[in-house]
Amino acid sequence: MASNAIEYINHHLTFWNSDPSPARGFWSLHVDTFSVSLFLAFVFAGVFAMVARRASLENPGKLQLFVESIIELVDTQVKEIFHAKSNVIAPLALTIFCWIFLMNAMDMLPVDLLPNIAQWIGHSFFGLEPHHVYFRSVPSADVNATFAMSLSVFLCIIGFSIKAKGLGGWGKELLTAPFHTHNPIGAIILAPLNFIFQLVELAAKPISLSLRLFGNLYAGELIFILIALLPWGAQWILGAPWAIFHILIITLQAFVFMMLTIVYLSLAVEAH
Amino acid sequence: MEFNVTLLGQAITFAILVWFTMKFVWPPLTNMMEERAKRIADGLAAAERGKQDLEAAEKRVADEVRKAKQQAMEIIATAEKRATQIVDEAKDNASTEGARIVADAKGQIDQEVMRAKEALREHVAQLAVVGAEKILRKEIDAAKHADLLSSIKAEF
Numbered sequence: 188m189a190s191n192a193i194e195y196i197n198h199h200l201t202f203w204n205s206d207p208s209p210a211r212g213f214w215s216l217h218v219d220t221f222s223v224s225l226f227l228a229f230v231f232a233g234v235f236a237m238v239a240r241r242a243s244l245e246n247p248g249k250l251q252l253f254v255e256s257i258i259e260l261v262d263t264q265v266k267e268i269f270h271a272k273s274n275v276i277a278p279l280a281l282t283i284f285c286w287i288f289l290m291n292a293m294d295m296l297p298v299d300l301l302p303n304i305a306q307w308i309g310h311s312f313f314g315l316e317p318h319h320v321y322f323r324s325v326p327s328a329d330v331n332a333t334f335a336m337s338l339s340v341f342l343c344i345i346g347f348s349i350k351a352k353g354l355g356g357w358g359k360e361l362l363t364a365p366f367h368t369h370n371p372i373g374a375i376i377l378a379p380l381n382f383i384f385q386l387v388e389l390a391a392k393p394i395s396l397s398l399r400l401f402g403n404l405y406a407g408e409l410i411f412i413l414i415a416l417l418p419w420g421a422q423w424i425l426g427a428p429w430a431i432f433h434i435l436i437i438t439l440q441a442f443v444f445m446m447l448t449i450v451y452l453s454l455a456v457e458a459h
Numbered sequence: 460m461e462f463n464v465t466l467l468g469q470a471i472t473f474a475i476l477v478w479f480t481m482k483f484v485w486p487p488l489t490n491m492m493e494e495r496a497k498r499i500a501d502g503l504a505a506a507e508r509g510k511q512d513l514e515a516a517e518k519r520v521a522d523e524v525r526k527a528k529q530q531a532m533e534i535i536a537t538a539e540k541r542a543t544q545i546v547d548e549a550k551d552n553a554s555t556e557g558a559r560i561v562a563d564a565k566g567q568i569d570q571e572v573m574r575a576k577e578a579l580r581e582h583v584a585q586l587a588v589v590g591a592e593k594i595l596r597k598e599i600d601a602a603k604h605a606d607l608l609s610s611i612k613a614e615f
Contacts, residue, residue: 202461213464216464217465224469239487240487258485274481278485281480331462
């Protein structure tokens with residue numbers, strides 16, 4: 188049982204890698220993460236673009252009202268936090284919120300559902316050994332997915348900083364904040380210190396963004412896997428509360444990622 | 460934690476998704492929502508204006524009604540005054556007319572009396588002549604005494 192359990196957990200925590208050999212390098216792809224998140228991207232883009240196309244001013248349907256309420260939520264946050272003018276930040280925030288929410292929501296599927304379907308397809312149509320078919324259904328429990336987003340946000344932060352303050356202004360800020368002095372000798376002494384501070388602060392943003400999301404979703408998935416190890420009659424005792432609690436986490440993590448993105452970008456635009 | 464090309468793939472998907480949202484989702488929907496908010500605001504403003512117009516109209520109507528009532532009262536007062544005037548005039552006219560009629564009647568009566576007197580005089584004269592004829596038939600010739608008789612007639 189114990190070795191079975193470890194095997195079960197390990198199997199569930201292994202990605203479907205395009206290169207199954209252990210010596211794989213950078214150029215291997217997590218097919219499950221990529222395909223599931225791509226599918227969810229299509230879901231989001233499809234639903235929202237359809238609503239945007241058919242949007243009725245006088246007589247909005249229920250789906251349109253739902254979409255509008257999400258847009259209203261994002262728009263309110265952006266307007267409250269981000270005071271400069273930008274055509275990018277609001278759509279960016281909306282995309283982050285919806286895409287992360289959908290990726291997180293994959294956690295609500297039964298842990299064995301997609302892996303078993305993948306195993307069945309692999310076994311029946313491709314003659315694969317079921318044990319060697321791996322599938323992880325939650326893309327946001329993959330650091331690649333979370334870092335892809337947080338590094339994109341990081342690039343946006345740098346881009347926004349340079350656009351708002353100019354390359355020189357931003358460079359000057361890196362050397363003169365947070366410790367500031369009017370004494371020229373003091374400024375030279377403080378410059379490396381400031382630079383280190385700023386680099387740490389800058390680097391901490393994408394790392395904290397992605398690791399927070401990854402940690403929450405990875406832990407959630409792991410607990411679902413552990414619950415799945417219980418006898419089937421007892422699973423609901425822990426599974427139901429955890430699933431209900433997880434509804435909150437799914438939404439909250441998507442919201443937090445969006446909010447912090449807006450906050451970081453507004454910090455990037457505003458002067459220190 | 461294994462970093463590989465998935466990160467790049469995800470970043471590309473993300474970039475395309477953000478671009479798509481920027482292009483086809485956010486602007487049409489927010490424009491539509493703004494347009495709707497504007498329309499609602501316009502509608503509310505129009506309703507407010509309509510309410511104010513109605514209030515002004517009601518005030519004007521009340522004014523008109525009040526003025527009309529006042530005019531009507533004035534008209535009634537003048538009419539009453541005129542009516543009493545007319546009645547008074549009619550009374551005056553009637554009394555003068557009555558006096559005139561009475562005076563006319565008196566005149567006519569006087570004339571009638573005069574005429575009757577004349578007729579009576581004629582009659583009496585004839586009667587006297589007839590009587591005198593009868594008396595004097597025998598002794599007096601009517602032709603002879605005509606002068607005398609006419610002088611008597613004149614004396615009446």
